[in-house]
Each structure stands twice: as structure tokens, then as C-alpha cells.
Amino acid sequence: xxxxxxxxxxxxxxxxxxxxxxxxxxxxxxxxxxxxxxxxxxxxxxxxxxxxxxxxxxxxxxxxxxxxxxxxxxxxxxxxxxxxxxxxxxxxxxxxxxxxxxxxxxxxxxxxxxxxxxxxxxxxxxxxxxxxxxxxxxxxxxxxxxxxxxxxxxxxxxxxxxxxxxxxxxxxxxxxxxxxxxxxxxxxxxxxxxxxxxxxxxxxxxxxxxxxxxxxxxxxxxxxxxxxxxxxxxxxxxxxxxxxxxxxxxxxxxxxxxxxxxxxxxxxxxxxxxxxxxxxxxxxxxxxxxxxxxxxxxxxxxxxxxxxxxxxxxxxxxxxxxxxxxxxxxxxxxxxxxxxxxxxxxxxxxxxxxxxxxxxxxxxxxxxxxxxxxxxxxxxxxxxxxxxxxxxxxxxxxxxxxxxxxxxxxxxxxxx
Amino acid sequence: xxxxxxxxxxxxxxxxxxxxxxxxxxxxxxxxxxxxxxxxxxxxxxxxxxxxxxxxxxxxxxxxxxxxxxxxxxxxxxxxxxxxxxxxxxxxxxxxxxxxxxxxxxxxxxxxxxxxxxxxxxxxxxxxxxxxxxxxxxxxxxxxxxxxxxxxxxxxxxxxxxxxxxxxxxxxxxxxxxxxxxxxxxxxxxxxxxxxxxxxxxxxxxxxxxxxxxxxxxxxxxxxxxxxxxxxxxxxxxxxxxxxxxxxxxxxxxxxxxxxxxxxxxxxxxxxxxxxxxxxxxxxxxxxxxxxxxxxxxxxxxxxxxxxxxxxxxxxxxxxxxxxxxxxxxxxxxxxxxxxxxxxxxxxxxxxxxxxxxxxxxxxxxxxxxxxxxxxxxxxxxxxxxxxxxxxxxxxxxxxxxxxxxxxxxxxxxxx
Numbered sequence: 001x002x003x004x005x006x007x008x009x010x011x012x013x014x015x016x017x018x019x020x021x022x023x024x025x026x027x028x029x030x031x032x033x034x035x036x037x038x039x040x041x042x043x044x045x046x047x048x049x050x051x052x053x054x055x056x057x058x059x060x061x062x063x064x065x066x067x068x069x070x071x072x073x074x075x076x077x078x079x080x081x082x083x084x085x086x087x088x089x090x091x092x093x094x095x096x097x098x099x100x101x102x103x104x105x106x107x108x109x110x111x112x113x114x115x116x117x118x119x120x121x122x123x124x125x126x127x128x129x130x131x132x133x134x135x136x137x138x139x140x141x142x143x144x145x146x147x148x149x150x151x152x153x154x155x156x157x158x159x160x161x162x163x164x165x166x167x168x169x170x171x172x173x174x175x176x177x178x179x180x181x182x183x184x185x186x187x188x189x190x191x192x193x194x195x196x197x198x199x200x201x202x203x204x205x206x207x208x209x210x211x212x213x214x215x216x217x218x219x220x221x222x223x224x225x226x227x228x229x230x231x232x233x234x235x236x237x238x239x240x241x242x243x244x245x246x247x248x249x250x251x252x253x254x255x256x257x258x259x260x261x262x263x264x265x266x267x268x269x270x271x272x273x274x275x276x277x278x279x280x281x282x283x284x285x286x287x288x289x290x291x292x293x294x295x296x297x298x299x300x301x302x303x304x305x306x307x308x309x310x311x312x313x314x315x316x317x318x319x320x321x322x323x324x325x326x327x328x329x330x331x332x333x334x335x336x337x338x339x340x341x342x343x344x345x346x347x348x349x350x351x352x353x354x355x356x357x358x359x360x361x362x363x364x365x366x367x368x369x370x371x372x373x374x375x376x377x378x379x380x381x382x383x384x385x386x387x388x389x390x391x392x393x394x395x396x397x398x399x400x401x402x403x404x405x406x407x408x409x410x411x412x413x414x415x416x
Numbered sequence: 417x418x419x420x421x422x423x424x425x426x427x428x429x430x431x432x433x434x435x436x437x438x439x440x441x442x443x444x445x446x447x448x449x450x451x452x453x454x455x456x457x458x459x460x461x462x463x464x465x466x467x468x469x470x471x472x473x474x475x476x477x478x479x480x481x482x483x484x485x486x487x488x489x490x491x492x493x494x495x496x497x498x499x500x501x502x503x504x505x506x507x508x509x510x511x512x513x514x515x516x517x518x519x520x521x522x523x524x525x526x527x528x529x530x531x532x533x534x535x536x537x538x539x540x541x542x543x544x545x546x547x548x549x550x551x552x553x554x555x556x557x558x559x560x561x562x563x564x565x566x567x568x569x570x571x572x573x574x575x576x577x578x579x580x581x582x583x584x585x586x587x588x589x590x591x592x593x594x595x596x597x598x599x600x601x602x603x604x605x606x607x608x609x610x611x612x613x614x615x616x617x618x619x620x621x622x623x624x625x626x627x628x629x630x631x632x633x634x635x636x637x638x639x640x641x642x643x644x645x646x647x648x649x650x651x652x653x654x655x656x657x658x659x660x661x662x663x664x665x666x667x668x669x670x671x672x673x674x675x676x677x678x679x680x681x682x683x684x685x686x687x688x689x690x691x692x693x694x695x696x697x698x699x700x701x702x703x704x705x706x707x708x709x710x711x712x713x714x715x716x717x718x719x720x721x722x723x724x725x726x727x728x729x730x731x732x733x734x735x736x737x738x739x740x741x742x743x744x745x746x747x748x749x750x751x752x753x754x755x756x757x758x759x760x761x762x763x764x765x766x767x768x769x770x771x772x773x774x775x776x777x778x779x780x781x782x783x784x785x786x787x788x789x790x791x792x793x794x795x796x797x798x799x800x801x802x803x804x805x806x807x808x809x810x811x812x813x814x815x816x817x818x819x820x821x822x823x824x825x826x827x828x829x830x831x832x
Contacts, residue, residue: 001745010816012630014453015597016444017639019437023458028432036429037466040458041457042439071607073627115608132809135608154631160807181431192531192551213487214428215570223433241831278701279721284708285694285701288722292700292813295775297724303732304722306694306704312762346728359711395709400572402424 002177003062003080004035007053008042009068009078010153022158029162034176034227035063040219046071054148058305061145063170068153070119079121079139082150086141088123096120096137099130129165133157137147138165167214180234182242183214184222185255185264187407191220197248198222208234209241217403219379221259252411261406262294265411268352269300269412277318277346278304279338280358281329282372286398287405289379302346307338312356328353330367333385335375343377351377358397359390372401376409419591420451423469424458425494426569437440438483438574443634445578447612450592450643450690451479456711461485466497470564478562479586483567486535486552495537495555498566502557504539512536512553515546545581549573556580566717593643596650598658599630600638601680602669603823607636613664614638619656625657633819638674666707670826677711677822686718693762694720695733695754697745698772698788700812703821718762723754729771733757746771748800750790755791755798767793770820774813775806788817792825 006026020042027037037061041053050069057064061399069078083090097120104110119135122128125254126139129149136152138161149166151158172369186194192215202211208228214221224241226234242256255264269276278288286313288304291297307313314321327333338353356372370390376383387399387404428434436458443453444714455476457469473480474826493626499506512598513536535551538544540778542555547563550566554577565582567574587593613654618627624644630637640657642650656670671680680766696706704720705711723729726745730737737751743749754769772788786806794800801821805813 008456012498012639014456015442015628015639015641016440016442016447016453017628017630017637019435019440021435024429024432024435026432029432029671031432037432038460040424040456042456043457050653071631109606115612125678155812156807159459159809168717196531206658212427214433215487223428223431225431235455279699283705284713285696285704285706285720285722287691288698289705289814290701292722292774293814295810297700303723303728304701304724305702305721306708306722308708308714308720309718309762316719316761346725346731358708391572393575394711396571396575400703412504 002034002036003038003061004063004065005057006037006040007050007057007064008040009045009050009066011044013042013068014044016253021155021324022153024153025067025159026067027161029167029300030063031179031181033167033171034179035170036179045077047077047081047084049314050078051085053087054081058143058148059384060147061329064146065166066148066150066302067158070150070152078150081121082139082148082167083123083139085092086125086143088121088141090121091124092117093120093122093137095127096215098123099137100135101133103135126290129161129169131157131161133160133398138174144150145230156317173203176235179225179227181223181225182238182256183241183259184224184245184253185259185261186220186222186249186252187218187254189220189252191215191248194220194222194249194252200247201245201248206237209237215398217407219254219261219368219403219407243326252317254296254407254414260294261403261410262290262297265291265406266297266300268410270296272335272413274350274413275302275348275352276347276352277302277348279345279353280306281303281308281313281338281354281359283398284358287352287354287402288310290402290406298317302348303340305342305345311336317320317345328367330357330371330373332373332375335373336377336384336394337381339375339377349379350409352409353377353404354401356387358394370397370414372397372406374401376405376412378409378416417479419454420454420479420481420817421473422453422475423466423480423482423484424569425454425461425466427460429458429484430460435557437571438569441571441575442481442624444482445583446479447595447597449583449587450595452595461493462711463493463497463500466494467501470497474559474562474564474749480562480564481582482564483574487565487570490515494566495539498542498555498557498564499539499694500756502539502541502559502814504541504557506537507536508533508536509538509544509553512538512544512546515553516551519551522807527594532545545577545585547573547577549576559816572815591806593645594647594650595643596647596654596671597639597641600640600658600669601663601675601677602636602665603667603670603827604824605620605635605665605668607631610636610638610665610668614661617664617831619658622653625653629761631817633823634675635670635819635823647806651665666709670823670830676704676710677819677826678713679709681822681826682710682713682716684826685713688829690829691716691718691764691766692766692767692768693718693758693760695724695758695761695767695769696720697729697754699770699814699818700724700774703768704768705819706818706822718764721758723760729754745781746773746787748802751789751791752793752798752800753794758794765795766825768825769793770817770821772803772817774810786813788813792821792828794828794832799824
């Protein structure tokens, strides 16, 4: 059990209506038990296509996981394709039907049991993993010692099936090779210069270690992966190599354990017993959301405000009207006064502020789309910057700016 | 030119480190010019795999678009694979090198031009589309009348290349079949009952129309797609079919033109000249972000507050301490007082509030993880609800709750 292949079934992904987040989740969960996804097929809901792809997938991997195409509606054909591919019949499974009845009963929806009865039909050779958050069961088929799991496509249903049922099942059934990963976050250095600096170190890496570059915003994440039988040994190996790497890029490394910037920041704030608050205009809540998406953030995040309208910046954050009149609302000066007002309002050590034009419409003061001023206030020290990102879509802009601010703050705290 | 195949190259997606958002963007853009993505391959950065997948892709589609694997670092092998697949050589392209020099010059990074010089090497038979937001050019190869574009993997670079260069190029080169889509948003009815109700209508649809079900949170989106030569005729066809559908599910339809809930809401608010504000605890800014992600939201969104710490709910929103003491901070009563305080603070017609436990840690008052109370205040009318979503991960929880609140609000405004 080493290589997995994922098959995502559904026209809603091919048409661009839905982003496929299941594959990402499944790949991460499998990686943790040492199973590498070697390919993902995203295909439409057609019986022949599904069968052909299953054939390809069985050539490449030992473990096949399909998602999607198991709902009660007309456009779902996966189950039929499965039965045909495995030369099997579909029949009512009593245990699954009972599970379904209980599920519907709990939700007071027994009147539609007949319509959903079809959901309890599964290939006769399949092993069923019951779905506790939806009506489509997960089915496992076995062929030549390889496994094929078929799951519904709804992420809320996929996550518990994978995490609570399939991963534990695989863990128990196979004794797997471990894959261990460390991420080193590097800032303030372009990817190509970084590559030059670490080249000799990279070439000297042991054979079971591999390096990848993952640029995210203005940060580069170096991902170092080790594969082998002994987890503890792999962790030691990674630590040793990171210790060799650090002297080469020490000034640019902001983290070697955590991956996400909001986690890196969270650890720093807890360690130093600092509190934080946000005052956002053009990021519209994204910055606060990013901070609070870290579990445990209530220990340091006291609050945020989104004074979208200019008069709210003046009323609530005490930005001076003269400052707005003189410099416009999208200006370094207003960003600074917002941060100061925010620090007072929430009584925190640190405050962050943004004011800018996310576009696509022009800002009220005529500043260019993609312009943002932000201010980071740590106690009574101010750090203000400007970004100009005209090529970003609205949501990407909000996300990029928020990433950058948290990254800058981590840099400031580390170098203080 | 009808069928496209996307190839996403990069271990960072297979390993679960990065969610592939490029495919979604490209699929949507292609759909708008009537090109359907029929398959997506996500593969690793290995020359043989890339070549084999290109072979498969040319069997299925007329247009191949690859993303990823064109950076200046060691793990990028796409260009070599391209040259081998098309029996071509790689050579320095002077125009591309000049473009690169200008690009680096603008950014004050001329010292690393040598390292990036490799980026200006392209297959000799390729047509280059210059990348204005990065160093890796986009290359187009032609074979048997089919096209293959190779793009870098960074979303900021992919978007303008697709939108400003490739889509206009394809539009001009081919006269394409149109694909037109309408989304009907349905709430308050499970997918399977909905399927029963619309069955006869669906079976009677003209052959060039297709229906899909896209569940999102507690909403079901019906996507009706029409394919044909005359765009205006297709739009008429869709409108006619929707008019036949509406009487069947009228009470449950919240929109037939816009797709995203924040857009549906935005149109309603502008039409009725209503303003809105938010007070969020457990959604941490996601609700405000969702509202402000709609361009033009500054017309109706006056501001938001995230009083994360309980004392900030009391200080800023004037939630009564006694209410917190009596009912705990995660309660309907606190949600209502938050909404009221928020309406006063921002002086808006509508205010929305959330208080709950996103998990995974227990809330300070011992309420179960996944519990949220929210309140929707429209003028002086209160609408409060509770949700219990223990199976959702933190970010999914924040998103689900925000979606649900906006959806409820739209329902309230429509049925008022």
C-alpha cells in the first residue's frame, strides 16, 4: 500500500462551479499514514468514462478513492459504473437500509424514505462503511489485493468518512511506510536566489529526503519530505538537515515547525503573552477571519472592527476628519490612526489596520484599484507599508494582503 | 474546438499542501466561450508522467492547458517534457529574454537575471505568450490542429494569462459554440424531494439543455445549461424553461439570476435601499468578508465588529452583563443583544450577529462545540436561530454558518 489514486467525479467541478477541496483533504490525511497520492483524475459523470478511469487508476495505484456521483438525483451514475467494472450486481443491503431509516427518522424525514431507498442498493461484493452525515453510503471493493473506496462528494460527508473510518481501517490492515514532512517558511528572498543559496545543501540530501518549493504570496515554503520505516528516525533526519540549512538562510526563516502563518503567529503571541486586534477596511474581515481560524485564538485575539464607511472610521476609531480630508481615506496616515484607535478600543498590545481599494470599482477618493496601506502597531511602535496589487481579483486581494500583514508582523516580532 | 483537458502539474497539490484553484478558474473562463472541460489530470512533476498524460489528453481534447512546473527551481520538469513530447529542442528566445530583462529591471532584480535566463528558453516551435506578472512565459504548441498551452502554476500569473491573452486568442481563432448557464437557488427543500417535484419538467427539457444539482450548505443550486450556436436564442430557451419550472417550486426559490448568495443579497439591498452591519463572534470575520467580497458592497455594508472577548461584547455592543451571567455568552439572548447593539453602533437597517463555539476546544461556558446562535435584525424585527454542526472543521463551520445567515436573510427579505 504505497500509491493512491483519487478520482473526482462530477460535472460541477469540470464546469468550474465548485472547487475540489476533497482531494486536498484526502491527500493530506493519506500522507499522514504514509500513503502518497500519485495522481488525481477529475472526470464527468458518465459510465464509460468512470469505467475507463478506474482501469487506468488500477494500473497506477494500490488504493483508489472516488468521490462524487452517489447522490439520489438523476445525474449520478457512479454506482452503476462500479457494478459494471467489478462484474457485480447492485442489490438492497438491509444493514445499510436500516442505517438510512434511522438517519431519516432522526431528521424527521421518513416520508421520503422510498426515494432514498435506492441509496441502500450497493454492489453485492462491496463492504459498506456507513455515512453518519448523509444518505449515500461509502462502498469498498477489492480486486487483486487492491482497494477501491467510493464516497459521496459532499465535503462534510467525505471528511468524517475518511478520518474516522477509512484511515483507521487502512492503518490497521497494512503496516505502512512513514512519510514525514517539515515546512520551513522563508521570507524576503526570491525563489530563484533561495534556490542558488541552498543548492549544495539540497544536492547533498540523503536519498530518502526530497525538497520542494511552494511559493505563497511573498513567502516561500520549503517542504522537506522524508520516507522510511521508522518515524522517529525520519524526524531526526529532518531535524539534522534543517540544522544544516538554517545557517545559510537564518535571517530569512520565520518558522521551521508550523506551516500556516496564523499558527506561527498564534504560537508567538501565546509565548510572549501578547494580545492583538484588527481594524479592517479593504480586507473586509478576512484578516480577522485568518487570525481566528486558528483554534485557540481567543487567548490572544480580543476583537476586530470593520469600519467600512468613512464616517465609522471617524466615529468609532477616532480617525481625525482633517486627516481624511488632507490625505484621503486611503492613506498611510489614516491607516496609522486606525491602528491607534483600534489598539485603544480593544486595549491590546498589537493592532493591525488596512485601508485600500479592492476593486473592481474605483475607490471614492480616486486612488488606484489594488492600492492598500496597512499599519502594524506593536505597543507604541508603528510599522506602516503600502502594497499595490492591481492584478489580483477581489477575494485574492483580501487574502494576499492579510497573509502579507501577518507575515510582516511575525518578522517584526522575531527581529525585535 | 469543443473539449478541453486540463493538466495540473505539481507535487504540492498531490501532497495536499495546496488546493488547486487554477482548474476552477480556467474551467469557468472556458465555459464562458463555450469550451467544456471534459477532464482534469493532476499529476506529479516527472517527465515520463507528463509525456504520458499529454498523450492521453490529446486523445480526449482539442485544447490542452497545463499549469505548473515552469518555475526556476530544481523540481520543475515540464518544459523538458514538452520538448520531448513534441520532438522539439529548447532554445533561448530573444523576445522572451528581453521581456524578462524588462520585468526584472522594473523590480530592481537585475542581479539574478542569469539564474532566470533559463526561463527564456522555450521549445523552438512554440508561440510565446508573455507573462506580465512572473518570470515563466506561457508557451503554445500546435499538433494536428489541436492546441497545447503551458502556463506556470501561480494563480496570480495564471489568471491574467488566461483572461487577457489565451481566451481572447481562442475567441478570435475559432467560431465557437455557445454554452449558457442559469442557476436557480432553492432553499428549504431536500435534494431528493426537489428531484421528485421537478422530474416531469426535467424529462421534458429540450435536448440541448441539461440540469445539474449542486448542494451548497442547506441550499440546492439547480444549474441549467444550454448549448448551441445562437447565444440569444439559448438565453430565451433558458428563460422559457425557468418560467415553466417556477410554479412548481415558487416558495422555495430565492434567486434565478445570480449565483452567489452575497450577490443575491447585494442586489436586494441596493434595490430596497437598505444598509447592513455585522457583529460576529464565532464566525470571526467570515460573515463580513463574505458580504464585502461582493464588489460594490460599500453601498450597503457600513461596518462590522468582531467582539471576540466577552467584555468587548459588553463594552462596545452594550450586551448586558446580567444577560451573559444568566444565559451564558453562547445564547439566543446574547445574539439578540449583539444584533441590537450592532444596529445602533453602525446605524443600519439590518444587523446580523453570531455567537457560538467553533471548536475544536470547548467554549468558555461549556456549550457544545458546533453550537451557534445567530440573530437577524431587520429594522425592529428579530429573527433568531440556532445551528448545531459538530461535524464541521473550524473554517467550514465559519463558512457554513455565514452562508446560512445570508440565505436566511434573503428569505426574510423576499417573504416580507
